[in-house]
Amino acid sequence: MKLKYLLLNTGIQYPDSWKEMDVTGICYDSRKIQKGNMFVCLRGRNTDGHIYAGDAAFRGAAIVIAEEALSLPGTPLIQVEDSRKALAAIAANYYGHPARFISLYGVTGTNGKTTVSYFVKSILEAWGKPCGLTGTISYKVGNREYEAERTTPESLDLQRIFAELREQGIRCCVMEVSSHALQLGRVRDLSFDYSIFTNLAQDHMDFHKDREEYYRIKKKLFTQTVKMGIINIDDDSGQRLLKELREENIPACGFSLKDSQADYYGEMLSMGAAGSRLLFRYKGRDLTELKTSFTGWFSLYNILAAAACLHSAGAPSHVIEEGIRTMKGVPGRFEPVENSRDVSVIIDFAHTPDALENVLIAASDMTKGRLICVFGCGGDRDRSKRPLMGKVAGKYADYCIVTSDNPRTESQQKIAADIEEGLYETGCNYEIIDDRRKALERAIAMYQKGDLILVAGKGHENYQIIGGSKYYFNDREIIRELIDKGETGNYGEN
Numbered sequence: 001m002k003l004k005y006l007l008l009n010t011g012i013q014y015p016d017s018w019k020e021m022d023v024t025g026i027c028y029d030s031r032k033i034q035k036g037n038m039f040v041c042l043r044g045r046n047t048d049g050h051i052y053a054g055d056a057a058f059r060g061a062a063i064v065i066a067e068e069a070l071s072l073p074g075t076p077l078i079q080v081e082d083s084r085k086a087l088a089a090i091a092a093n094y095y096g097h098p099a100r101f102i103s104l105y106g107v108t109g110t111n112g113k114t115t116v117s118y119f120v121k122s123i124l125e126a127w128g129k130p131c132g133l134t135g136t137i138s139y140k141v142g143n144r145e146y147e148a149e150r151t152t153p154e155s156l157d158l159q160r161i162f163a164e165l166r167e168q169g170i171r172c173c174v175m176e177v178s179s180h181a182l183q184l185g186r187v188r189d190l191s192f193d194y195s196i197f198t199n200l201a202q203d204h205m206d207f208h209k210d211r212e213e214y215y216r217i218k219k220k221l222f223t224q225t226v227k228m229g230i231i232n233i234d235d236d237s238g239q240r241l242l243k244e245l246r247e248e249n250i251p252a253c254g255f256s257l258k259d260s261q262a263d264y265y266g267e268m269l270s271m272g273a274a275g276s277r278l279l280f281r282y283k284g285r286d287l288t289e290l291k292t293s294f295t296g297w298f299s300l301y302n303i304l305a306a307a308a309c310l311h312s313a314g315a316p317s318h319v320i321e322e323g324i325r326t327m328k329g330v331p332g333r334f335e336p337v338e339n340s341r342d343v344s345v346i347i348d349f350a351h352t353p354d355a356l357e358n359v360l361i362a363a364s365d366m367t368k369g370r371l372i373c374v375f376g377c378g379g380d381r382d383r384s385k386r387p388l389m390g391k392v393a394g395k396y397a398d399y400c401i402v403t404s405d406n407p408r409t410e411s412q413q414k415i416a417a418d419i420e421e422g423l424y425e426t427g428c429n430y431e432i433i434d435d436r437r438k439a440l441e442r443a444i445a446m447y448q449k450g451d452l453i454l455v456a457g458k459g460h461e462n463y464q465i466i467g468g469s470k471y472y473f474n475d476r477e478i479i480r481e482l483i484d485k486g487e488t489g490n491y492g493e494n
Contacts, residue, residue: 001094003063006038010089012065014078021076023062026094026156028087035060040087041067042154049083065090084185088155092189098162099190102132105174105309106187108221109198109232111355112302113151113176116196118330119306120174123323127315132165134158135176136349137331137460142168152181155188182220194313195225196305200237201354215240222250228312230305234258255308257300260284264308271295273366280307280320288317290324296334296362298355332459334359337476339483343444344452347475349459351378351405353388356456360396369450373397374443375457376436377419379410386415387422394426397454399446402432403439405457406465436464437478444482455479 004019006026024036030052033039039056041049041064053064057075064070064077065086080086092099105120107113114136121140124131133140136151141164152175153161165173177195181187200215215237222229222245229245229252232238238254245252256262260281269277275293278300279286292303307320315323329335337345346363350356356375364371373393377386393400402419404412412434423430433439443453455475464473 006090006093008093010086010093012078012080012086012089018063018076021062026087026091027056027061028154028156030056030059033059033061036062038063038065038090040065040090040156041070041083042087043067043083082185084155085188088185088188091156091159095159095163098159098166101166101171102162103172104190104192105172106177106192106195106221106225107174107198107305108177108179108182108195108218110201110352111350111358112198112298112305113178114349115299115302115330115333116198116305117174117176119303119324119327120196120309122327123306123310123315123320124172124174126323126326127310127319129172130168130170132161132170132173133175134161134173141165142170150180151176151178152186155186158186158190177221179214179217182217187221187224190224192221192225193227194230194309195221195228196230196309197222197232197235197238197241198301198305199232199235199354201352219244222252225250227251228253228309230255230264230309230312232256232301232305233262234301253308253312255304257297257304264304264311266290266300266304266307268300271297271300276300276303278303280304280311280317282311287311288321290321292324293328294334295366296358298358298362299334332461334362335459335476337479339480341483341486343447343483345444345455345479345483346452347455347459347479349461350375350456353385353392356389357392357396359454359456360392363452363454364396367450367452369448369452370398371396372399372401372443372446372451372453374401374403374439374453374455376403376405376407377415377457378405379407379412379415381408383418386418390419390422390424391426392422394423394428394430397428400428400430401439401443402430403436404434404464404466405436406463408465409467436473436475440475440478441482444479 001023003021023038027033027037028040028042033056039061041053050068053070057072067083107116117135121131121133138148139146231242231252231254233254234256242252242254253263255264257266265281267279276295278290280288280290303324310320332349334348348359350359402416416432458475462474464471
């Protein structure tokens, strides 16, 4: 593509003599540069693309976009104020603005984004509308599934996904939209038809300076939403958000499991280990009964959010009911681990105090014996939530095993000590086992019939990051392997 078309309507200034330059592609990772590509320097959490501009030039980059006046003899350089903003605009031009042909459904909030996204996708497909998905677990485009490098892809990768959706005739896409993506401009210039706010809780305080900034970044999504924002008003931040959006004449409605006067209200009819039933109401009028195999109050909020969103989009009640009913599970989200000895084990991605509390409450309601919780906290991330998670675990579990969860470059002993600050004061019995495999082995060894083991933190993830290295590690597989050995644990005897 000619440079003049790549930079069309971007406001980026460059010499007229460069207009006819041929650019073969766009890249922000110097290791993936191909001859004739444009290299865009992005600043990240751990590194800075400007450092690799020379490497990109050596590998054959035709032109470099940067925020700094770099010295790159023989390689044209365009200096911009914000390279992420530039990348978003250039990528849209390169792929022909495919997002204009796709209805975007955004989901943001601290907890619940993934499950809500899966429910939205399920209802859309029950409605006869094929749907793409980008989120924490993976990116789905028709029958293709790609590994998710981050919850919300970079703008360049998003445009590639949208182009692929367009090529396949898929006109809907549901996206988990993280606060990182909103702050770093990954979804800049995108218009969302509908967006959902799940909740705001303790998380990412290593990235945002305080909770107020975290809230304001989340709010950005709704200023980019053109048809309707769907807001959880049982959450304090959700109440504030709905009030502010209405004051600013931004279309928004509320959903609630507590306030029958909310725009969308869900009345819990039954909830147990086998599933739940919810009466779905809109402005005081009964719409339909929603039946699901999911359980726990947090699951009902996720279901109500998706149902309210799709009703706002015009989906018939019977379609919403079908989409909810046929959704059987989300990988790593309150997922029972089937095994050869019927040991009750659930894995969940819960890695914030609120999320851990929600799954522990749900697990305790299903447990006749002891609730054993295996969990940890990530390294090089928000330290302030560690004692809070310890306190929550100790409050609801009968026994806790503190272990590793992607310690990265931080000392696992220090992470465990931070968790222990909150756990110790609860009086709950606990032990610290740094090795995650050994922690799982210990939990299984102490299991007795009627107990339930909750393994939190990693969910769908199949790796551990220790130091600067990434190792294969799958909670689900290891749990099954340990149980199948049958060497420890009182699995079926009283």
